[in-house]
Amino acid sequence: MHAIDTGDTSWMLVSTALVLLMTIPGLALFYAGMVRRKNVLSTMIQSFGICCIVSIVWIVLGYSLAFTTGTAWIGDMSRFFLCGIADHIHQGADGAFTLGAGTSAETPMTIPESVYLMYQMTFAIITPALLTGAFAGRIRFSALCVFTILWSLLVYSPIAHWVWSPLGWVAGLGAVDFAGGTVVHINSGVAGLVCAIMIGRRYGLKRDDMSPHNLAYAIIGAALLWVGWFGFNAGSALGANGRAGMAMLTTQVAAAGGGVGWMLVEWWRHGKPTALGIVSGAVAGLVAVTPAAGFVLPGGALVIGLVAGGICFYSAAVLKNKLGYDDSLDAFGVHGVGGIVGALLTGVFAYGPLSATASNPAGVSGGWSQLLRQVEAVGVTIIWSVLLTALIFWVVDRLIGMRVSSEEEQMGLDLTQHGERLN
Amino acid sequence: MHAIDTGDTSWMLVSTALVLLMTIPGLALFYAGMVRRKNVLSTMIQSFGICCIVSIVWIVLGYSLAFTTGTAWIGDMSRFFLCGIADHIHQGADGAFTLGAGTSAETPMTIPESVYLMYQMTFAIITPALLTGAFAGRIRFSALCVFTILWSLLVYSPIAHWVWSPLGWVAGLGAVDFAGGTVVHINSGVAGLVCAIMIGRRYGLKRDDMSPHNLAYAIIGAALLWVGWFGFNAGSALGANGRAGMAMLTTQVAAAGGGVGWMLVEWWRHGKPTALGIVSGAVAGLVAVTPAAGFVLPGGALVIGLVAGGICFYSAAVLKNKLGYDDSLDAFGVHGVGGIVGALLTGVFAYGPLSATASNPAGVSGGWSQLLRQVEAVGVTIIWSVLLTALIFWVVDRLIGMRVSSEEEQMGLDLTQHGERLN
Amino acid sequence: MHAIDTGDTSWMLVSTALVLLMTIPGLALFYAGMVRRKNVLSTMIQSFGICCIVSIVWIVLGYSLAFTTGTAWIGDMSRFFLCGIADHIHQGADGAFTLGAGTSAETPMTIPESVYLMYQMTFAIITPALLTGAFAGRIRFSALCVFTILWSLLVYSPIAHWVWSPLGWVAGLGAVDFAGGTVVHINSGVAGLVCAIMIGRRYGLKRDDMSPHNLAYAIIGAALLWVGWFGFNAGSALGANGRAGMAMLTTQVAAAGGGVGWMLVEWWRHGKPTALGIVSGAVAGLVAVTPAAGFVLPGGALVIGLVAGGICFYSAAVLKNKLGYDDSLDAFGVHGVGGIVGALLTGVFAYGPLSATASNPAGVSGGWSQLLRQVEAVGVTIIWSVLLTALIFWVVDRLIGMRVSSEEEQMGLDLTQHGERLN
Amino acid sequence: MGEGPQGMKLVTAIIKPFKLDDVREALAELGVHGLTVTEVRGFGRQKGQTEIYRGAEYTINFIAKIKIETVVPDERVPDIIHAITEAARTGRIGDGKIMVANVEQMVRIRTGETGEGAL
């Protein structure tokens, strides 16, 4: 077992903290700022509660399913309840982890396994938390807890294994996903769409004033998402190296591009750029650059950001209204669509030397063939996510009921689900 | 003097920032969210003001008392006003620090002394800030300033020396405290209890509506505490190493366990899990894992979290009401009780190989004898903290008066102590 | 090309995140908390929008102008659109960057160029964002966008080149500026003063109640500025080394000194220390220590903080009223004045061994001659900033109109510039 | 003074907040052109739910309500009472009250019109 690198380990510890910051309080604020006053606390505590629940699910089973060697389809149970995690610790020091150790595709790292699994845990946390935007304001809290456990194990962990395990079958297709465009964003976005459709529209939609209660929260939340995304993307380099540097740079540029893109479209279409629009665009840019961050150059990232900002404006502002589903906070409109845009453009803008590794010295370069592979990976993710999410939703709805009663919805989730209120 | 390690130094610089983030704005928000509207600003500025004051106290005297070699009871004055801190700096580069240099128990590090003392400063800041939760809504600001200076020098620094200096007499008892369960949490919690009793109950308690003004702030604050706690606990490994990785992992798991623990008890007892309950439970889990973080495995951490979440529910929600003191924001109920739970369970779950060092190759393992040592350390901390806190409170109360007048209390501290108000 | 150091790179990645955190959400909150309810969102989105815009400006042209070799006056265009930034990347790894490579004054680093340019980008972002405090509540958003682009290219980039490029002519004068006292704070503060005068006073000043809408936001913002400032100052050591450690320590001490300084003056003058005063003082201390952070000892930092806290109280609270300009949120009063205080006191307290380098083994020591050099640098910055800012303001005012109509101002910028409102 | 030919009444209704949109629509259908809404808190037979924060019980004596005020011509009062009653009723305790009081004069600030012309 080789030694860890303290610099790389330092950066991955920080990246873990940054990705956690994205969910709590980042996403909690981003979402809570967009709901009505009566749902502010419940919206925040959904992200927080998911953070608690998934942490436990992850150490018990989720990590084993996703990242132990196993087969191309799913991990084995060798890290059930993290057994064996401390085997190599000697006087507080740990050796470096190798993903898929012993297989032909093993990926040696320079950080301990404890750090790798903690970092991955934060990804497992944010994915179902993103999803909650789709059914904001009408979900029963108890049902959400059960749904989250099942969804994490049956949807998130398998897809993570397929895409990120060196043995995973989607990875084998040749598609690339730097930091989770498919696993996190498309996955949660598409699952959100399914949930939004199955749970139905909010009571009073199109009639009542459902304007956001406190956009200041949404802006703070978006800002923390942005900052935390450095951990998400530059952290996915798994070390403090040149790829991390480029990933941070492309992340910044795409976020900026997304903000400017949405702003310009809105200015042109509605005569005014809104604050919510600018921050939504930045988030869309961040989503879209996620699969691309370590593989593209800053110029490509700028294009990805601008395009994502523009397209997500349409999906959130136009498409949703046309199709009539109520994806309340645009989990699909921003994360699903933005993720798809990014995954595909990664296949266009990928720059070989950046993505090259010892085992693949040419790296991945943009072009038709890579684009096709990206389409495949996106398709696979969507199919699995749609089917399993629908199934889980159906089961939990039968067992507990996913949606609160109409009167509870009108009184607000804060009061009815938690017995609390903003003063 | 040996060279520093840049990776370790990097992580410790970050950890310092993270622990500062816990106090401002983390704790400031956590506490401010639970008070009434008229006390929001004053509650926040108490944490902020303490941050300013203790920073100065620390460099003038506090650090010297706590971390210079001195005797088993107290440091000497050799770093008064940090004199000599730059002696080893050469062209901007500094050597690595050795705690207790020259003694038989010297602890060599891989970071400069400036970083070590800054990191420790953030601990010295948060401890009196935590205490303010006990007398929220009725303390005079001027008295708080004076109290803080005295308390930091007479309570915090001595206990820190006893427990963390390699020569300290409590350390010599064989008790272990990874990141400050006794020094920070039990200490501030118990001192808070003393203050709550001595200052008396809030005007109108049990009659007026004292429900929290803005729980959204409390949730954000708890989230920032959680993120910052990575610096607190994983930073206490003093480097970016395997122990830091495990400490971050156990911290996360215990926080999650605490949140789930409190939630379940509340669900069962009151029929609804509250947002405030879930975040309080997470904080309780974080408190409890603090002494244990680098010494226990994830499974042990989960138990510590769940137990702390459940017990702190009882201490904050049941015990306090029964005994009738007004520990307004549960400084004792969460930090005191959670700290005691954690310190004792550390003696149960400690895992030898994790805590082993070159000088103690067997490490500390859980069991009856270790549990006894933990009880001793907890007892010593409580006794000193109670006696000295009571003395300091009494003196300052004589000199300045700790409590505002009843009319000032009813008008609110924002207006009467600072001439400001939330609009 | 030599190899990067992972520890240094890790710290610089983090520092970048921390400085971004200063602007969004730190500064956004700090400023938004001080305006009236009707301008909260617009104030926040100004910082956020500037973050988007300057990111793009920086990669297109700004970075080239500031940090490529060029002449003593301005960089060349060799990094236009960051072309060539990935030239040295091999299998995702990058070599270490040398600033001014090939010249006699070249400055070798231990981090990749991508990281250096991202870090510098965050400085380029915060500088125009700070400036917005001067014309809060009456600026047209479209005009602000155009103004920002021009100002970044014509004011920020040139001054950054003069002071920080090893070939820059101001650097050649022998003045030192550790982390941006002149380039960032004096520059934005003075430009803010020019804008405040040219745009005129707010409608209803001295008659209407313009008291801050939500000082809780201002306190949170100040706290995040403080935490983020560790990246700003300790990050300016460009590595995780002894200088970074000392810079973090002096930053903390000066912030604390500033908070206490302002608090004491206010207590003495108005009988009460305000929350806004304490946090403003801390920010003033942070501003003032910026040029000094890596060059002075903690004692000097404490004096710098205390003095800055006191003087900025006078400039914001007394001087502004006397002179009658409406620098609404004291961009000049805190950043301009604080920056000048700090730049001059750097010339007093600089300690040779700290600032020594291989090429300048004696380092810079405080004294009359150094003070004079500091005065020169401050003077040069002020002159350029005043002249060019006035010119840009005038041009944009002609083209678009910098100020909203009186009715728009009375209705508030949220509604009139963005069509949104806080609920 | 008093009730001349153009007598006007102030109708004040205290209702449950989520009924606001229903009531506004019902009144608009009756041709009521203006009304003013205030967020109030009510104390009455309906008791607030007990909220528990960290085990401390707070009986919330005051429940969020909406007050609607509209000035209308004398003769419209019965219709309006009827319309509000229909739209705001849930049949459960706490549905609220309607009060009628006399208004002696009404002025439209913009034009200076008075009486019913000001409505």
Next chain:
Amino acid sequence: MGEGPQGMKLVTAIIKPFKLDDVREALAELGVHGLTVTEVRGFGRQKGQTEIYRGAEYTINFIAKIKIETVVPDERVPDIIHAITEAARTGRIGDGKIMVANVEQMVRIRTGETGEGAL
């Protein structure tokens, strides 16, 4: 219209905010079953304290007050005025006012009851 046998009055009290609980209790003891509370700001003889933010002085012209409105039968008015006066008085400037006005009709939305039965 007008004052029939079941005459009712609207008693409105503007008080200091921290006196709300005292006044509510005093009224409850008198058997007043319902009241409606509004957060208002008052301008009167009591001047707001001057607040100083970064040296800028703001005279706060408007001071936070609470408005209590309760409709009661004619004959209860004197008692109620007395009770409010007692409970809300601090003896210092700014204690507030009580106003009485006539209410012509009152309806309970839930049941449609009118007059005193609606109280």
Next chain:
Amino acid sequence: MGEGPQGMKLVTAIIKPFKLDDVREALAELGVHGLTVTEVRGFGRQKGQTEIYRGAEYTINFIAKIKIETVVPDERVPDIIHAITEAARTGRIGDGKIMVANVEQMVRIRTGETGEGAL
């Protein structure tokens, strides 16, 4: 009951928020010593601007207004209406309304004074 020698009226004005300071000053010049201000939302001829959040249009039916209430002696009413009308007028739709109603009794809580002495 009714209008005795010391008849008082409650003048209520609904105005645009940014006119509050102007109206307060105008009334102070007339010697009005006290008034009470409430933040309300108005529905009337002036339609709210349509706000668009992420493409979803919300017609804001209710527009922020300020309600000013002041009790004054009978004979001051015309002057006061005039002063408010002047100060609050912008000439554009939505300037608001003034209503006058009768007040039967007024008490100053601090002293127990009644009638005009309580103003």
